[in-house]
Amino acid sequence: MKVAVIGNGIVGATTSYILSKNDNVAVTQFDSAKGQATSASAGIIAPWLSKRRNKKWYRLAREGAAFMNQLAHDTKMPSSVYREDGVVYSRKTENDIDDLLELGQERKVDATLMGQLQKLSPTMMQEKFPFTQISDWGLFVEGGATIDGQKFVAYLNQQTDFEQQYLNKTVSISNEKGRLSINGVAFDKVVLAVGAWLPQCLESIGWTVHVRPQKGQLIEVQLSDEKVDSLIGLPVLMPEGERDFIPTNKNTLIIGATHENDEGFDLSRSQVVMDDLLKSGQNLIPNLTEADIIGYRVGTRAYTNDFAPFFGELEDNSNIYVASGLGSSGLTTGPIIGQMLAKQVLGEDIEMSEYTNPVNNYIDKRG
Ligand SMILES: Cc1cc2nc3c(=O)[nH]c(=O)nc-3n(C[C@H](O)[C@H](O)[C@H](O)COP(=O)(O)OP(=O)(O)OC[C@H]3O[C@@H](n4cnc5c(N)ncnc54)[C@H](O)[C@@H]3O)c2cc1C
Structure with missing residues (x-):
């Protein structure tokens, strides 16, 4: 079976990894490398005390955290990628x-x-x-754990047996008389793990997708030796009313992230937001200054009207599988969504309705 996986964020990378373990599947991976949620994220995996009332989402996130943990152990992920410090x-x-x-x-x-x-x-x-x-x-x-999204994808890619891998290519899909092709090459099945870009990808074959982009920014700061012995092994701190504080190394810390719904796909650094993130840092860490900022990241998440992710095969049995709308918990839910998509592609009968609403709640066929 020839399968194309478009999108090499956390969902696409996991889908490809799992599919490639099957001897009957040849996986071709595409990614546009144009900025994505996963590579910008430094994420927290700790969904259990969330106040969200969506039971399907909670089940997905709870089992997603457990699946992520299992995947990290099975693939011997180093602590620079996945860390369990609470x-x-x-x-x-x-x-x-x-x-x-x-x-x-x-x-x-x-x-x-x-x-x-x-x-x-x-x-x-x-x-x-x-x-x-x-x-x-x-x-x-x-x-509780943390994961570096970019390193996760790179690590999993190393363990994936790709037929072909194009990591700098924006592609579009065509579906003429049931023949799926990408840039003229035919595939039996296509997985669209393209995050916030799903509307653009499905538009050309007649679907309207109700997904919007959300900008997320965070800063990384370096604390001087007088302020800190070592942050290694420290848990993530999620202070009430402030941003989250994620230790990344001996004396470095990420502070973030923002949720900006009106910025479209803009990936520029905003000074106002940087100041706001720094201010949150200063509320907890005395003497933190702008000079301590050593990096920043900006990414585009996807979100839906009910803030829930959706995934599965398109309703018309077209052999096209989609996932989007993972929002601000996509590092937690992304790997298990990738696993479920891979199982569907392989023809396994899995019950998605306990985890997500039907895909056609978020996508309409035009005409
Ligand atoms: C700043 C920030 C902090 C975050 N913190 C957390 C956190 O603490 N905990 C948590 O659980 N989640 C967190 N998230 C959310 C999480 O990162 C996302 O929900 C998740 O990474 C989405 O993964 P994805 O695979 O669906 O999409 P993406 O990572 O966006 O991947 C989609 C890929 O598809 C590619 N693509 C799109 N169109 C095409 C095309 N036509 N052709 C080829 N390639 C294409 C894009 O370039 C991209 O690489 C955070 C996100 C951000 C931005």
Whole structure:
């Protein structure tokens, strides 16, 4: 079976990796390299205490975190790609932390990956994060992890047996009389894992897609040696009312990310946003200055009207499979979505309805 996977973000990379393990499948991977969500992200995998009410999304995210963990272990992913150092939530009052702990204990019944939950007093918080001036109560969730999206894709690509790989090519799909082709080459099945670009990809073959781009920015800062011993092994800090703080190395930290719905596909760095991210950093880390910023990342996420992802085969059995709308939790849900798409392509009968609404809730056939 000749399969084309368009899009080499977290969904496409995982789909290709799984398909390539099947001897009967030849995988050709395309990517436009024009800026994507995965390569800009430095992400947190800890969905369990989310307040979102969407049960399908929660199930997908919970099982997605577990699948990501399994994939990381199966492929012996290094800690520069996937790290299990836990996450700490902070709240202003002890009551709020107790509520969060109670929710955690409920959710842990179906999510053993969460591991140990530990309530932290303001003194313990100060001891855990001495480079900050945090004085809130905290909750440590041992099973939280972080992933570097760009390194994840590069790592998985190395372990994927591609028939062909084009990582700098924008392609379009044509479907004439049931014959699927990309740039004139025929394929049996095509997976469109193109994130926020799905509307453009499906427009040419007569579909309208209800997905919009969302800009996300984050900064990386370097703390001077006087401020910090080592951040290695420290959990992610998710302080109430502030941005998230993600340790990346001995003395570097990511602060982010933003969710900007009106910027289209713009990938330029915005000074106003940089200042805002720095301000959030300064609220916790005294003396942090603009000179400490050593990098920034900008990416385009995809989001839908109900902020839920969708994935599966197009309703007309055209052998076209799609995934989009992963929003701000796509590092958590992307690998399991890639796995489900690969299973569908291989003809396995899997029940998607427990995880996602039908694809045609988000896509209309024109005419
Ligand atoms: C700043 C930031 C922080 C984030 N933080 C987190 C987090 O903490 N936790 C979390 O779970 N998620 C996080 N996310 C969200 C997550 O990164 C995304 O939801 C996820 O990476 C989306 O993956 P994808 O594979 O669907 O799309 P993408 O990564 O966007 O990949 C789609 C690919 O398709 C390619 N493409 C598009 N059109 C074509 C074409 N015609 N031909 C060829 N190639 C094409 C694009 O170039 C792109 O490489 C964050 C995102 C951002 C931007």
